[in-house]
Amino acid sequence: MVEQLSIVWDFNPVLVNIFGFEIRYYSLMWAAALLVGAWIFGYFCRKEGRSQELADSAFLYIALGTMIGARVGHCLFYEPEYYLLKPWAIVTEIRDGGLASHGATIGIIVAIWLCSRRNRVPVMWMCDRLGVIAPISGALIRFGNLFNSEIIGCETALPWGFKFMRLHRGLTVEQVPACHPTQLYEALCYIATFALLWFLYNKTGAAKRRGLMFGVALIGIFVTRFFIEFVKVNQVAFEEGMTLNMGQWLSVPFIIIGIASVWYALSHPAVEDNKKSNVKTR
Numbered sequence: 001m002v003e004q005l006s007i008v009w010d011f012n013p014v015l016v017n018i019f020g021f022e023i024r025y026y027s028l029m030w031a032a033a034l035l036v037g038a039w040i041f042g043y044f045c046r047k048e049g050r051s052q053e054l055a056d057s058a059f060l061y062i063a064l065g066t067m068i069g070a071r072v073g074h075c076l077f078y079e080p081e082y083y084l085l086k087p088w089a090i091v092t093e094i095r096d097g098g099l100a101s102h103g104a105t106i107g108i109i110v111a112i113w114l115c116s117r118r119n120r121v122p123v124m125w126m127c128d129r130l131g132v133i134a135p136i137s138g139a140l141i142r143f144g145n146l147f148n149s150e151i152i153g154c155e156t157a158l159p160w161g162f163k164f165m166r167l168h169r170g171l172t173v174e175q176v177p178a179c180h181p182t183q184l185y186e187a188l189c190y191i192a193t194f195a196l197l198w199f200l201y202n203k204t205g206a207a208k209r210r211g212l213m214f215g216v217a218l219i220g221i222f223v224t225r226f227f228i229e230f231v232k233v234n235q236v237a238f239e240e241g242m243t244l245n246m247g248q249w250l251s252v253p254f255i256i257i258g259i260a261s262v263w264y265a266l267s268h269p270a271v272e273d274n275k276k277s278n279v280k281t282r
Contacts, residue, residue, distance in 0.1 A: 011149070066111070074103060112127055128207065135217060136194040152183070219259065221254070
């Protein structure tokens with residue numbers, strides 16, 4: 001009998017423990033996502049003649065919007081009955097986990113609107129540039145999920161199935177089922193989306209089509225999310241028995257917005273940006 005191939009995953013998610021305070025790879029991946037995003041946005045500003053002040057302002061707004069949106073989104077989308085009764089737990093229990101990418105996306109969009117008003121730049125100009133950044137940031141965060149052995153897939157007999165040993169303490173390797181590494185599936189799809197958007201920005205006139213890169217980003221990210229959810233273990237009990245789970249239902253509006261944004265961009269003439277609009281308001 002041929003033994004089923006699989007990958008044994010027993011990665012320690014804690015990089016270092018200092019007197020009970022843990023520094024986890026997941027946290028480092030979040031930090032890396034924000035820093036990589038800041039570097040790429042700074043590259044866009046330098047290339048297009050915009051100020052460093054705009055890049056610094058955008059980093060602050062996006063970092064806050066991402067974290068607040070991700071946390072509040074998880075609490076309201078996946079555990080509303082608990083957090084509506086204990087709203088203070090949104091903050092006090094943040095170390096227990098619970099961040100949602102759909103909430104992060106909403107938070108980023110709100111942050112873009114606020115930042116663009118503050119710095120007098122077109123909202124869609126920022127949406128397009130941050131659309132390029134979002135997939136690579138999402139990929140880094142999914143690697144963090146892999147390090148945490150969380151957001152795993154259903155059981156599989158495929159040779160690249162992962163045996164997440166930390167979720168089955170006390171069991172032998174032979175007793176632990178192999179599961180789809182859905183974190184890797186998403187990360188790889190997001191990297192591919194980023195590569196496409198980077199090509200569109202640097203090698204085509206897509207940057208002059210307001211809404212095009214933003215729409216492609218939304219479609220790439222949330223179509224990926226929609227289909228991978230079919231092989232992912234549901235995150236909360238109420239999703240059991242649903243035709244589409246919460247992650248899929250939340251993805252649908254973003255896919256529609258992405259399609260509408262691409263249609264709008266391609267049906268309207270290219271726009272030359274007015275860099276003189278980049279003036280900070282007081």
